[in-house]
Amino acid sequence: MASISNAITTPFLLKAVICLGIPDILGRESPLHYNQIAAKINPSDPNPDVVRRILQSLVRNKIFCEDPSGFFSHNNLSSTLVSSKNIHAMVMLQTSQPMVASYSEIHKLALGGSHESAFEVANEGKSLYQYASHNLGFSKMFRAAISETSERFMVAATREARKAFEGIKGVIVDVGGGHGACVHKIVQDYPHLKGINFDLPDVVAAAPQYPGIEHVGGDMFKGVPSGDAIFMKAVLHNWNDKNCKRILQNCYKALPENGKLVVVEEVLDPAEERPVDMDILMLAAIGGKERSENEWNELLASEGFANISLSLTSSNDLQVVIEAYKCT
Template identity: 40%
Template sequence: MAKVELGEEEAMLQGQADIWQYMFGFVESMALKCAVELGIADIINSYGHPVTMSQITSSIGSPSPDINCLARIMRLLVRKRVFSANPHPETGDKLYGLTHSSKLLLRESELSLAPMIVAQNHPWLLAPWHCMSKCVKEGGIAFEKAHGSEIWDFALANPEFNKLFNEAMACASKVTMKAILSTYKDGFDGIGSLVDVGGGTGTVVTEIVKAHPHIRGINFDLPHVVSTALEYPGVSHVGGDMFVAIPSADGIFMKWTMHDWSDEDCIKILKNCRKAIPEKSGKVIIVDLVLQPDGEGIFDGAGLLFDLVMVAHASGGKERTEVEWKKVLEEGGFPRYNIIKIPAPQSIIEAYPM
């Protein structure tokens, strides 16, 4: 359907409406964080059916909740389809229910994004966003400008942040891994040992080993990260530095790791990957965004947001287009690659040394 051209006055009015929306875009994120902190989705879920506002507030655990304040927050979240709201057929009272979106806010759900929402809206991770114009003017790293050190050093010195960050990454990993394991079933065939580079607390490689018990999993990350990892049969935890050396294995897995780093750093990582795998049979499995700046796919718009997250939080990292991936892979020693789309923001990039 062709777009209807607006008149000058209508276009200016629409432009004004857009700017107001963008200006207060943070309000939606903060309302979402509030819902997670109050456990709204969990309260509704505990009843097993849609509930009234008074039922929600009576379960919050406060002696004097402000029901009007919560009603206004819920009104926005209903508008955004995070929750549903329908009148009771007999009393007419508004009944709030879960949607596909709010099911991702359930704390005990296997596919909960609640820890990621709390982390991304924490002052620690919000502060670098205020330094983006400085980065444009001066260069440098936004996180370092905000906190005096890069994110990995900050995590090393701050156990509370380290826990917050690791829990966020772990919950996001579970969502992505469901998509990977359901659509990339044959991709792990022929791999006897697999190193998850930047594997955090081992959530990802544990899921892979559960689904493919023939694989010996190695969770590889910085020593202070793997020190908090839980033990699981078939998985070993190794502390180290991917810029120095990577443990040898049949295959290497990297999920949301490469986007944290500059092209130069990615090439160093890939060269170490090549040294760690068999030249003829080895492969590297990269799970990362393949940016489509003009794409109309369900996650293409989110890809541009993720790219700016890299500006705010990463050490020179970025999301890459296929052209940019090809350049990095070739210079890192992987002339052949294959991109596989999965039902997630990321794609799977299989990279081969020959």
């Protein structure tokens, strides 16, 4: 049990090597002795011993390799931390002060009360999205972390889940689309479609322009833009069933008869570690939850969606593409 509670240091050591630029240093030149790494981090006053201790702890977790003479190099896991690969955005988000403070308050959610997430308990009653809208640094970290996983997944989804996108004509609306990278990828691969990226006003105001994509700001709890199809990725898992139903009702209103809803989410299976971890992340960060296949079917059917089907992709993100149709 002590080793489990001491494992809290690992994400912070990942943050430490990222802040020190070590993944990029070893990406340029490797293997390097820890004295050489330290000198490249801070040529004027290096502390090689601290560098060695940080790296050796990560090596014990199979991140980086060390040879007996103190030379370090990348392995498959550590090489994902180089800045060009962007996994570091997720590490920086998870180890940021507002997120760490949230994990420390999870127990309070079990006591009842009005808070929907541990994030609110820890961050002066603000939800994650309210906090992000007032804190540019946190918002940038959040966007970078989300877009890294989304871009990877969308490459696989548009190529492999063709059934979900083929046959859609006209306008596809990405509800909670962030900066619009997902709908941009859909429109790139299915150029007969026009895309609308819908998100909170402050989010779309900071979004880049993409050809064929119109950004629309608003609140999905009040309404969403009309379209021939609606796409929603990693949105519903942010919310409890009551809030999901409100979003789905607005999607239903925005679709024509037999209009298509394409939802991308993880499917909870207690045998799989990652969706269970993600379930706790949702609980802490925003008050949402992951759902099993049955729960997704029931949720969508409860708001008038039928002919529900799921497809897997080869992406290792464990997200599935769920198709459903507005049933009148």
